[in-house]
Amino acid sequence: MSVKSVKPLRTAIVGAGNIARRHAESLQQIAEESGEVELVAAVDTDPGRLADFAAAFSIGGYADTGDLLAAEQVDLVHVCTPPGAHTGPAIAALKAGAHVVLEKPATLTLAEFDRLVAAERATGRYVATVSQHRFGSGVQRLRGLLDSGAAGRPLLALCDTTWYRDQAYFDVEWRGRWDTEGGGPTMGHGIHQIDTMLSVLGPWASVSAVARRQARDTETEDVSLAHVAFDNGAIASVVNSVVSPREESYLRFDFEFATVEVRHLYGYTDTDWTLTAAPGHEEPVTSAWEAGPASIRSEHLAQFREIVRALREGGAPPVTTTDARRTLHLVAGIYASAFGRTPVAAGDLGPDSPHYTLMQGAGPVW
Structure with missing residues (x-):
């Protein structure tokens, strides 16, 4: 696939554990698809884990977020630390001029979250929270069904x-x-x-x-x-x-006119969904459901694509701080x-x- 000639969003990951690998793999896939992101560095307090992660993705490694932000010009920082260590790196990245993607839960308390919102507003940067199940085609179809009025x-x-x-x-x-x-x-x-x-x-x-x-x-x-x-x-x-x-x-x-169900464990596909129309409402319910997108798995990659698109267009990436x-x-x-x-x-x-x-x-x- 040809890659667009664009200046990529320079991206770093804070925390190099298991979930960070999913972030890195998704970002590198987007880089291969469009050239719109470039994963440049990672941060972790464990030297061995950091070295393994940096080697696996051919990127630089830093002992803390301050070192990263002082040495690298980054546009986007993904925070993948345990939840109790989200807020500090996120606010530091915002103050350095980067947008932030936070793993869920974004913070441990409402008070802490509101500190994050204040920093977002003060810096003019954006914070998005990972909520990958919103982005699979099943949930998109469900919201479309509701918005159409066919479901009641x-x-x-x-x-x-x-x-x-x-x-x-x-x-x-x-x-x-x-x-x-x-x-x-x-x-x-x-x-x-x-x-x-x-x-x-x-x-x-x-x-x-x-x-x-x-x-x-x-x-x-x-x-x-x-x-x-x-x-x-x-x-x-x-x-x-x-x-x-x-x-x-x-x-x-x-x-009123339909039941929609999904059964899965950590991520759904279209085959995990069941649609049941009320008697007499089969045609409008089925038509509205089938009008939606298909074949999008609920995973980090789907949300990250939308985050990159929104930032490219100058808007707030999903999921916003209001949503989270x-x-x-x-x-x-x-x-x-x-x-x-x-x-x-x-x-x-x-x-x-x-x-x-x-x-x-x-x-x-x-």
Whole structure:
């Protein structure tokens, strides 16, 4: 494939762990396709891991973000550190004039996220949060179906992340802790499905939830369940678990005239989706669904292509800080309701709420 004659976006990755490799592979594929990005460097505090990563992708390596920003002119920085180490590198990159892509969860608290928003506004740079499931053709078709009116009003949704992580997974020092991960499966695992649900149903109004530590020795929950009401009148059941041996990510949306479902684990294709039209509505529902795009897997590559396109056009890349904050806001609401043992409205989570500065607030009593 011919590569366009363009000045590439010089890109660096902070953090050289497993997820960073997915970022690097996706960026290099875009470079091969269009020449619009160039991966130039990586940062990691572990010299051996950094050396392996830099050698694998033929790029430079730096011990910290400050060294990188002092030595390299970069346009885009991908932050792939553990969640508790996102904000510092992101704000440093913004102040240096680079745009930022953050792995999810973007920050550990709403207060920290709002610091990021303030830095974004002050610098005129953009922050995008990785939310790859929004970009597969299935979710794009789903939003198109809703926008067309053929499906009618959204009524009910199911949003289940039932995964399995054994105790050894949580024995890694930074896992299962409020100060490094910001929460358990609600924050670190189910957030992917929660984000997809919100991208379809829009702003939430209230939540009533429970959280439990059922089987794992952690500071955080290993299971949560929530009932969520939305501004548009829809309601949803949300389940997040890391104690479920049969693993599945499941989303179901019931509209007036159609049910749309997807079952997958870490990424879907078109074959993972099921469309069921209500009797008498088969033709308009099917036509609206089939009018959407096809054959786009929900993966980092799909979102990164859209980020590059948006930056090339001078606009805000998806997913914006407004989008990402809505997702983090609902996670905070689930914890606030579960630990306060009371329903929580969206407006209850301002700076005066203990869950604004700490996801766990005063903390659970297990």
